[in-house]
């Protein structure tokens with residue numbers, strides 16, 4: 001029996017009533033034997049989340065870490081010591097991190113504008129690579145990464161893990177696998193949330209470092225819309241701006257230039273229409289996806305009121321009228337997984353990464369899908385600037401990417 005087939009009851013591993021069980025007698029909650037070793041590049045907010053989640057999942061060990069900031073490394077090592085039994089190696093350079101023969105996979109968790117340079121070095125190692133979203137800040141860099149992936153001996157997985165949020169997993173199952181709603185016609189997605197958090201060097205306050213809000217944050221939602229649409233976007237119109245957040249923010253005399261709200265409309269080649277609403281000056285987090293087909297509608301939602309709760313409340317409503325049974329379902333992952341990061345989405349993203357490392361089929365985001373999420377985002381960003389709808393065919397031609405439509 002492989003480790004993977006054991007019942008997973010990690011709650012009991014830590015429970016007071018099980019402390020008398022010797023290591024020799026531990027079976028169902030014995031720690032998994034890790035099969036892989038990871039190198040983490042960038043140990044800020046998400047790098048630390050990946051260290052935590054990898055350890056919780058237990059299929060790969062965090063072997064070594066690299067960051068340009070000594071403070072980020074110190075904090076990451078301190079955090080790691082609270083739940084792990086070994087100290088990770090600290091690499092002196094990016095090259096050392098990538099070339100360590102002990103690791104078989106690298107996770108790139110540095111700011112958006114650094115992804116292209118870091119991955120050029122990481123790809124030379126031939127190792128499996130996990131690259132945080134957005135894969136790049138420009139279409140040219142994103143398409144270079146697709147090219148790197150095509151030539152890469154192993155694979156590159158992009159960190160578009162909202163696919164693994166419970167409401168969207170269930171919505172995909174309902175709309176795309178069970179096909180309960182019939183042929184899909186419209187998609188409507190929204191995110192209401194508080195402002196961007198502080199970052200090391202405040203890279204997320206400037207479009208030239210982040211790619212702009214629609215690229216930095218909303219690539220997650222454009223990836224989901226593209227998945228549900230199952231088609232190519234052909235036209236994008238958007239209106240957005242900076243109404244409330246960081247209006248008085250300045251660093252080295254330069255004011256923040258990132259949008260905090262937007263409305264985006266997308267037409268797909270198969271006739272499906274989608275819209276997306278972003279608002280980043282809401283008191284807490286609320287996301288919603290409404291999918292409407294010829295036979296019914298579903299509403300998948302996630303509310304995280306961090307002022308009052310420590311877990312998200314997620315729901316799926318399926319409304320079929322006279323076509324079948326309607327229902328409303330409360331969704332959730334186990335608390336330990338839910339609280340490990342992004343309401344459990346990061347955990348299942350790791351599961352997919354390790355599965356892919358072991359040669360199994362997965363539904364995680366590919367570099368090409370990552371590129372398409374940026375195509376929509378960059379077109380929407382352009383539309384907010386010009387006030388005109390963007391024809392995706394012409395937009396891709398302009399960026400010498402018309403081959404994407406072939």
Ligand SMILES: NC(=O)c1ccc[n+]([C@@H]2O[C@H](COP(=O)([O-])OP(=O)(O)OC[C@H]3O[C@@H](n4cnc5c(N)ncnc54)[C@H](O)[C@@H]3O)[C@@H](O)[C@H]2O)c1
Nearest residue numbers: 042044045046067068069072109110111112132133199200
């Ligand atoms: N998938 C998600 O939901 C999600 C969530 C948060 C962040 N992210 C992405 O993860 C990346 C990092 O974001 P964060 O929130 O952790 O930012 P952060 O500012 O908290 O951390 C970034 C870390 O990278 C380090 N760094 C910068 N340049 C480096 C380089 N060239 N080499 C090595 N280290 C370098 C910084 O010192 C810092 O410690 C971004 O691409 C961001 O968009 C994804």
